[in-house]
Amino acid sequence: MLKKVFFLLLLVFSLPAFSQNPRLTENTQVSIFTCGRGEQLYSTFGHTALRIKDEANQLDIVFNYGAFDFRTENFYMKFVKGDLQYFMNVTSFEDFILEYQIDEREVIEQTIELPLTQKQALLDALGASLNSSEKYYTYKFIDRNCTTMVADKVSVLLGQTQIQKVDDKTLSYRAVLYPYFENYFWYKLGINIIFGAKTDADAEKLFLPVELMNSLDKATVAGKPLVTNKKTILKGTETKPVFSFFNSIYIIITFFVVLIVINKRWLFLTYLFVAGLLGVFLCLVGLYSQHQEVLWNYNALLFSPLFLALPFLKEAKLKKIGNLSLAILMVYMIFMFNKPHLPIMLPFILATFYMLLKIIGRNPLKLLTAVK
Numbered sequence: 001m002l003k004k005v006f007f008l009l010l011l012v013f014s015l016p017a018f019s020q021n022p023r024l025t026e027n028t029q030v031s032i033f034t035c036g037r038g039e040q041l042y043s044t045f046g047h048t049a050l051r052i053k054d055e056a057n058q059l060d061i062v063f064n065y066g067a068f069d070f071r072t073e074n075f076y077m078k079f080v081k082g083d084l085q086y087f088m089n090v091t092s093f094e095d096f097i098l099e100y101q102i103d104e105r106e107v108i109e110q111t112i113e114l115p116l117t118q119k120q121a122l123l124d125a126l127g128a129s130l131n132s133s134e135k136y137y138t139y140k141f142i143d144r145n146c147t148t149m150v151a152d153k154v155s156v157l158l159g160q161t162q163i164q165k166v167d168d169k170t171l172s173y174r175a176v177l178y179p180y181f182e183n184y185f186w187y188k189l190g191i192n193i194i195f196g197a198k199t200d201a202d203a204e205k206l207f208l209p210v211e212l213m214n215s216l217d218k219a220t221v222a223g224k225p226l227v228t229n230k231k232t233i234l235k236g237t238e239t240k241p242v243f244s245f246f247n248s249i250y251i252i253i254t255f256f257v258v259l260i261v262i263n264k265r266w267l268f269l270t271y272l273f274v275a276g277l278l279g280v281f282l283c284l285v286g287l288y289s290q291h292q293e294v295l296w297n298y299n300a301l302l303f304s305p306l307f308l309a310l311p312f313l314k315e316a317k318l319k320k321i322g323n324l325s326l327a328i329l330m331v332y333m334i335f336m337f338n339k340p341h342l343p344i345m346l347p348f349i350l351a352t353f354y355m356l357l358k359i360i361g362r363n364p365l366k367l368l369t370a371v372k
Helices: 003-012 074-080 094-101 118-130 148-160 173-182 185-194 207-218 249-264 264-289 305-312 315-335 344-359 364-371
Strands: 031-034 049-055 061-066 085-092 105-114 136-138 229-232
Touching: 031 207, 049 085, 049 094, 049 118, 049 148, 049 207, 061 094, 061 148, 074 207, 074 305, 085 094, 094 229, 094 364, 118 148, 118 364, 148 207, 173 185, 173 207, 185 264, 249 264, 249 344, 264 344, 305 315
Parallel strands: none
Antiparallel strands: 031 049, 031 105, 049 061, 061 085, 085 136, 105 229
C-alpha cells in the first residue's frame, strides 16, 4: 500500500520529466472506463476515464479529464461564456471506484491492446500533461469533453488508425441527447430552449461516453480487435422513474390552461413581455458565449423580442406588430415540424398563438371554424 501511494505521489508532484515516471512492465494494462449516468445535471451523460495498471510496480491509477472547480471566480458566467477551464486529475483506482459505488453508478471497463512502448508513451504523455498547463482545457459540450479528450489520446497512440464512431450518424445531436432527459423535464426544456441550430446537425462527432464504448468494441488495429477484454466492474442501480406532476409537461399545460381560462388581456401581455425578455437573452447569449451550441437559436422566433413592445403600443401599431408576430410564429411552427423537441414546445406555440389572436382582437374559435 505504501509503495502504491509513493508512485501516485510521484506522478502528481514530480517535475514533468519522463524519466521520473515508473518504467512499465510487459503485463501493464491500459483500459477505458465508461461510467453510467448520475443524478446531477453535469453527470447526466455519464463519464469516461482512463486506467493504467501495473501490478509489478503496484501501480493502479485513473486519469480523469472531467474535473472542474466550483470555487472558480465567476463560475457560472464562465460556464455560460464557454471559457470555463476543466482539468485532468489522477486518483487511485480504489478512490475512483468508491465514488461510483457511493452514487450506485455503473462502471464498465474495456482493456485495450497496446505494445509496451505505446503504454509507456501514454503514461509519459499523461504525466507530462498533468504537471504542465496542458492539464487544463476549455470545455466544449460537443467538441471537447472528458470523452473526446480520452479518445484523442488513444487515437494519437494508434497513429493513422482513428477511433471511428459506429453509432447512427444520421441522427441530429439534439435527437441523440433527447433520451437522456427522459425523466428530467425541466432539464430537457431548458436545454432545448437554449440550444441553437448546431445541435440539429448530423451527430457525426464521437462525444458521448457510450458512443466511445461502442466504437472501441468495433475498433481494430492491424486486423485485430483493439479491445481484448470487457467487463462490468460496478453494476450500479437503475433509478426507476417516478412520475411527478411538477416535473412534467403537465405543469406547463396547466399553467397555460389557467392563463387562458382567466382570459385577461394584461395577463397575456405580461406573459408575452416575459417571453420577449427570454428572446432577447437567446439572441444576446450567442454574441457573448463561445459555445457554438447556443448560436443561431431559432427559438427566438417563438420567444420573440418583438413581444417587449406589445404592452406599450396603441391599437393600430399593436395589430401590426401582433400580425407580424403571428407570421413569425407560423415560420417557427413550420421549421419545428421535424424537430424532436416539438412535443415539449407545442404548449408554448399554441398558447402564444392564442394570446396573440386575442390581443389583436381576433377570435381564435372563429378562426378555427373558418379553417375547417
